[in-house]
Amino acid sequence: MVHNSAETKDSSITARGELCVGNRPGSWIDRLRALEDDVAKLGEEVALNGARLTELDDQVLALVLLSKEERQARNQFIDTFKRDKLDTSNNDSDGEIIQEGYMAAEEGPNAIADAALYVLGERSDVYIFEELYGLEPLQVLRINYEPAITALNIHAGVISSQDKVGSEKFYESFAEFIKLLKAPECGESFWIPSSLTDACESFLLCAKDEVSDRVG
Known part of the structure; x- marks a missing residue:
């Protein structure tokens, strides 16, 4: 019996309209779907990254707009630690900052606000910040x-x-x-x-x- 050549093609080529390979129907489609899922997840991650960068921009902007009293309070916290715990505050400027800071509300730790003082150039003694928070200022903001x-x-x-x-x-x-x-x-x-x-x-x-x- 002679079969039409089109009918004798490897049945692995098509099966019910789906692309198949060998005896594993749909395996390439499964892989394609998995790849599509990966692409979707990557798109979500990119969106999250963009949202986080926007949040960070807003955060830095808010810190730039800190009032003089708020900056004094943050400097007071760092300089008091520098003086009392590390015994390295030995100049008049540190003392003046601490004294001015008493006019502001007493503040506890604030890693984000303190990091901003360094990133924005208001302070340069990064080693003090690292003693307090364990990281460099820019690492904290990230x-x-x-x-x-x-x-x-x-x-x-x-x-x-x-x-x-x-x-x-x-x-x-x-x-x-x-x-x-x-x-x-x-x-x-x-x-x-x-x-x-x-x-x-x-x-x-x-x-x-x-x-x-x-x-x-």
């Missing part, structure tokens, strides 16, 4: 994970406090957290690795149990 900012502020609050003290475990946990924050993927993308979220949660829990009142 963080897109709010619990991480909370963790930085908690550390700065303890290390600058006259009344509270952290345990060795507290500082070890913070050091591990900072190590992960400095990883390239945390500063260059908007993907938050689970290792970072775990380290952040671990430090925040540690801060509840490993901070005590200073004795003496």
Whole structure:
């Protein structure tokens, strides 16, 4: 019996109108759909990146517009830590800033606002900022994970406090957290690795149990 050549073509070419290969019907379509999903996710990430950049622009603009009193309060916090904890405040200008700051409401740590003082050129003693927050100012402004900012502020609050003290475990946990924050993927993308979220949660829990009142 003679079959039409069109009818003897490999059945793997078409099956019910779907592209097939060998005995795996639809495998290329599955791959195509998976690729489309990847492209869609990438588009979402780009959109998130754009939104975050816009948010960062707005954030920096708001910081530029800080009032004189607010800037004094932020400088007061840093310079008081510099004087009382690091014993490196030995010039008249630091003393004047601290004295002026007393006219403003007493402020606690604020990693974002303090970072702005450096990024905008109002301060240059970056090592003081790193002692407080564990990172450089620009690294802090790149963080897109709010619990991480909370963790930085908690550390700065303890290390600058006259009344509270952290345990060795507290500082070890913070050091591990900072190590992960400095990883390239945390500063260059908007993907938050689970290792970072775990380290952040671990430090925040540690801060509840490993901070005590200073004795003496």
